[in-house]
Amino acid sequence: xxxxxxxxxxxxxRAPNPRRVRIFMAEKGISCPLVPVDLQALEHKSExxxxxxxxxxxxxxxxxxxxxIGESIAICRYFEEVxxxxxxxxxGAVGRATVEMWQRRIExxxxxxxxxxxxxxxxxxxxxxxxxxxxxxxxxRGKVQDFLVALDxxxxxxxxxxxxxxxxxxxxxxxxxxxxxxxxxxxxxALHDLRRWHAAVSARPSAAA
Amino acid sequence: xxxxxxxxxxxxxRAPNPRRVRIFMAEKGISCPLVPVDLQALEHKSExxxxxxxxxxxxxxxxxxxxxIGESIAICRYFEEVxxxxxxxxxGAVGRATVEMWQRRIExxxxxxxxxxxxxxxxxxxxxxxxxxxxxxxxxRGKVQDFLVALDxxxxxxxxxxxxxxxxxxxxxxxxxxxxxxxxxxxxxALHDLRRWHAAVSARPSAAA
Numbered sequence: 407x408x409x410x411x412x413x414x415x416x417x418x419x420r421a422p423n424p425r426r427v428r429i430f431m432a433e434k435g436i437s438c439p440l441v442p443v444d445l446q447a448l449e450h451k452s453e454x455x456x457x458x459x460x461x462x463x464x465x466x467x468x469x470x471x472x473x474x475i476g477e478s479i480a481i482c483r484y485f486e487e488v489x490x491x492x493x494x495x496x497x498g499a500v501g502r503a504t505v506e507m508w509q510r511r512i513e514x515x516x517x518x519x520x521x522x523x524x525x526x527x528x529x530x531x532x533x534x535x536x537x538x539x540x541x542x543x544x545x546x547r548g549k550v551q552d553f554l555v556a557l558d559x560x561x562x563x564x565x566x567x568x569x570x571x572x573x574x575x576x577x578x579x580x581x582x583x584x585x586x587x588x589x590x591x592x593x594x595x596a597l598h599d600l601r602r603w604h605a606a607v608s609a610r611p612s613a614a615a
Numbered sequence: 616x617x618x619x620x621x622x623x624x625x626x627x628x629r630a631p632n633p634r635r636v637r638i639f640m641a642e643k644g645i646s647c648p649l650v651p652v653d654l655q656a657l658e659h660k661s662e663x664x665x666x667x668x669x670x671x672x673x674x675x676x677x678x679x680x681x682x683x684i685g686e687s688i689a690i691c692r693y694f695e696e697v698x699x700x701x702x703x704x705x706x707g708a709v710g711r712a713t714v715e716m717w718q719r720r721i722e723x724x725x726x727x728x729x730x731x732x733x734x735x736x737x738x739x740x741x742x743x744x745x746x747x748x749x750x751x752x753x754x755x756r757g758k759v760q761d762f763l764v765a766l767d768x769x770x771x772x773x774x775x776x777x778x779x780x781x782x783x784x785x786x787x788x789x790x791x792x793x794x795x796x797x798x799x800x801x802x803x804x805a806l807h808d809l810r811r812w813h814a815a816v817s818a819r820p821s822a823a824a
Contacts, residue, residue, distance in 0.1 A: 460765060460768070460769075461720060469709070473709060477719045479719065480713070480715035480716035484709070484711075487708035487711055487712070499693055500693070503684045503689045503692050503696070506688060506692045507684055507689035510686045510688065511670060511685075511686065539751050541750055542750070545746050545748050556670075559669070
């Protein structure tokens with residue numbers, strides 16, 4: 407695919423959002439050059455990167471004609487459109503709506519709260535999260551624990567978040583649970599289905615992307 | 616369409632998220648019975664509603680077979696799948712990715728910050744937003760103003776957020792800007808393109824939904 411081989415993904419190795427896209431690409435068998443962006447040096451706020459992505463966020467995908475797509479899930483959606491197999495956004499109307507529902511729930515009720523716990527408390531984030539609100543970091547600890555219980559319940563009797571097929575909802579979930587290590591948030595031992603699922607999705611080759 | 620006529624939308628008249636779905640349905644020419652949910656009475660946390668939607672959020676769509684779909688954008692996606700015309704999630708791979716990107720930007724950088732300003736400061740929200748963090752309300756005021764400037768820039772030379780075609784990104788934008796009235800956030804006079812666009816999308820019949 408010439409179209410795909412001529413594109414570039416602006417990337418940060420250790421950040422959760424770029425990892426979502428790299429795992430998605432690995433599951434699709436898509437690869438492209440990765441262009442590292444140095445967040446600590448605030449390179450994402452530079453003039454050249456801002457011209458490409460006025461949102462000043464990573465990841466961003468630059469297509470062969472210079473078109474830039476920002477937002478992890480929008481980038482994943484582009485790949486789903488140009489290479490439908492294997493389907494990672496569900497199949498059929500109900501299936502696609504269900505994957506979208508769970509991708510969003512995990513993003514809003516786990517990934518974003520984990521990010522809030524970390525970004526609003528860690529000194530290394532002070533230049534990136536302005537203003538830091540320590541009370542907001544604290545408030546999100548409980549939200550994370552509440553949602554882990556809900557996710558464990560959803561995973562009871564299901565191989566993956568939305569059933570038998572691995573989807574982008576599993577990718578957001580894996581990245582969110584792994585991101586919990588940074589602010590040292592625990593995954594309770596009692597959540598057996600969550601832990602079984604996490605071990606399974608972590609063992610897929612794509613998890614290393 | 617029998618399938619569509621047998622469904623029900625659990626709704627809250629004055630809340631922003633259910634309005635997104637009602638506008639989307641109006642643009643598609645889809646209608647179905649609306650079931651009011653009383654948030655002040657915490658009806659969304661009742662046993663019967665929790666059984667339908669464990670996320671305890673409104674809106675939720677119940678299909679004829681009892682399947683429930685939560686999350687506004689997942690419900691909209693379901694309607695897009697079962698009735699593609701007019702397309703409100705974009706057309707073509709780049710078009711769909713672009714609508715997804717802008718829908719998400721407006722949701723994360725405008726609708727959510729406006730909601731945070733309101734929910735973390737207003738006494739009427741104390742039972743629904745636990746814990747309220749007044750400093751988080753304050754921190755989001757600046758985020759709202761910053762994003763309005765970015766959205767105004769995107770709208771320069773464009774009829775709608777993503778170009779010539781009205782999309783779900785415009786719906787999220789309209790609902791977010793109207794929601795700013797509750798916490799009394801201003802739309803600066805100088806943002807001429809934003810104000811021109813807001814007047815145009817507000818004049819569509821769907822805006823009354």
